[in-house]
Amino acid sequence: MIIPVILAGGSGTRLWPASRKSYPKQFTELVGARSLFQDTVTRLQGASFAAPTIITGNDFRFITAEQLDDAGIEGASILLEPAGRNTAPAILAAALRHEATPDAVLLVSPSDHKIAHTEAFLEAVAAGEAAAQEGHLVTFGIKPTAPETGYGYLELTGAPELGKPQELKSFVEKPKKALAQQLLKDGRHMWNAGIFMFKVRTIIEAFEVLAPRLVMPVRAALAAGKDDLCFFRLGEQAYDRCEDISIDYAIMEAAEALQVIPVSCGWTDLGSWRSVHGASDQDAAGNTVEGDALQIDCKNTLLKSNATDTKLVGLGLENIAAIATDDAILVANLDDSERVKEVVAELKIQAAPQAEGFRRCHRPWGYYETLSLGERFQVKRIMVKPGAALSLQSHFHRAEHWVVVEGSAHVTVDTDVSLVSENQSVYIPLGAVHRLENRGKVPLNLIEVQSGAYLGEDDIIRYEDVYARAPEQQVA
Structure with a gap:
């Protein structure tokens, strides 16, 4: 049984404005009707695969859970990194998480790549599993179709044979154009896809020999970790001590007899x-x-x-x-x-808000987006998913007026509880303790008009929250 380990914590900027730090490309529908993340987890389903382990950041935890649910993926384990430390600590954390099954095979995959030919890729995975079971560290080389300068390359000891494990001679960093053309011509170089397979015990032993400095802090982060709803949070202080380093530099480039599975599967990292x-x-x-x-x-x-x-x-x-x-x-x-x-x-x-954020801000209960903003007022559209609820909260500096335009809102204002239906409204005075819930079966959409001296998202006191967000996380 293969355990997919999906890396979903990146916040790339190369596909701006569609991809931004607040909602990066792996969760975006760039090619097709599903996100790249959903394509990845769906591809790694079936009789050969166990439930996936997802590694992502705190900011993306609810997006990850929602997209897994929308894709019909059940039983996934979601590990939350306190801060990004590149791929080596993340992969080691996943391996140590499965240390009780040392002979299980891990398939590590980025979540932001596109693979057009799933069947060809899965055939290569089957070949990689056999090599991993023999105790090899396995990576996948993509047959190049152009002299790309944005990819690293894998040099094989001989001519590549698709689907058959071969010895790696060397890694080649992202080349200049002239060298890329030469690598394409010689026929022994493959693109480095950043996809790996190995047994749990194999990769842990490799870290203990080649990158022992990472083992102690990652073990400590797991020991200090805790469950939080459907997530597992790695311990922050211990994880912060991890070196920021990729699996390529920490392990793969120093490993002996690493094996490559050449594959032609319509792969691209969608990096531009x-x-x-x-x-x-x-x-x-x-x-x-x-x-x-x-x-x-x-x-x-x-x-x-x-x-x-x-x-x-x-x-x-x-x-x-x-x-x-x-x-x-x-x-x-x-x-x-x-x-x-x-x-x-x-x-x-320039401190432009478009650099990192979108007008629409996603939350575990749904989303909000600003429609109009003035010096002392703000107009928002708010969508609350069926069964979802905002935190019980109050504001120091603003009052709010809610107008329901679709669905029904269950509204608490201090001690008053009411049901507000379409074309009805409710007023939230400054300082009132209030909550908005959608107990219906259809999305709730409302228009919120804020007025006051300060309209920032950090003007909030949170008293209760079904999503276990700490009071100091000052976001509604």
Whole structure:
């Protein structure tokens, strides 16, 4: 039985504005109707696989649980890192979590990659399992189709044979264009997919020999960890002592006789808008048009709009990516799409809210989004999922007025409890202890009008919370 270990804690910026720190690309529908995370966990289901272990960050815990539920994935174990420490500590934590079954095989996979041909990938996984059972550390090499400079490469000792374990000769860091072209020609180099297989005991022993400095703090983080709803929180102080290092540097590049499974499965890490364009359906002129977008006389262009009230139109464009969201638009030459992180860096310098966050803010109970903001007022749309409830709370600086536009709201204001239906409203005075619940079977949507001297999200006292969020986490 293979235990999938899914790494879902990244917060990449290379696909801004669709991917941001608050809601990164693994949880976003970039290619197809499901998120990359949902594609990953769904791919690793079936008779050969046990329930997955997911490793993510505290900020993404409820997004992870919700997307697992939406994908119909049951029995997953979700480990929460107090802070990102790269892949080596995360993978070691997952391995030690399964230390009681030392001969179990772990399949470690990023959650933000695209694999077009699942059957070919699973055939490679079966070959990797056999090699892992023999005590090998196994990685997967992707047959290159272009001289990519954004990937690391794996040099094999001989010509690759798809689906058959082969010895690794060396790792090659992300190359310059000329070297990438040379690596493509020689036929012995594969892209490094960052996907690994090994037995629990094999990888723990490898850490004890090659990276012993990580073993003690990760063990301590597990020992100090605690269950929190459906999550397991690693101990913060111990985990903070872990070195920030990848599994490649900590283990793989120092390991002996590492085996590679060559595979051709339509893999891409979707690390740029060019790669998204390449992985998407295109018309005869090479155009990809998604969402509320239109192309006229364009060629080799990606037009993608997630904006609800904005029509994106491309006229006479060539080799362009134009990406629209509700609060930002990116227009870039596809050849420059690797530089999008420079855009994010500049937006951070400008303190632009679009650098890291979206207008829509996801919460365990649903989401809210700001519709209008003034000096002393704010108008929000709030959606509460069926069966969900906001915390029992009060505010120092603002009063609120709720107007229900869909569904029914169960509202507590101090000692008064009422049912507020569509086209009805309720007033929450400043300082009142209140709670909003959706006890119905359909989503609850309401418009909230805030007024007061301060409208920040940290103006809250939390008294009770069904999601076990601490009072000091000052977010409704």
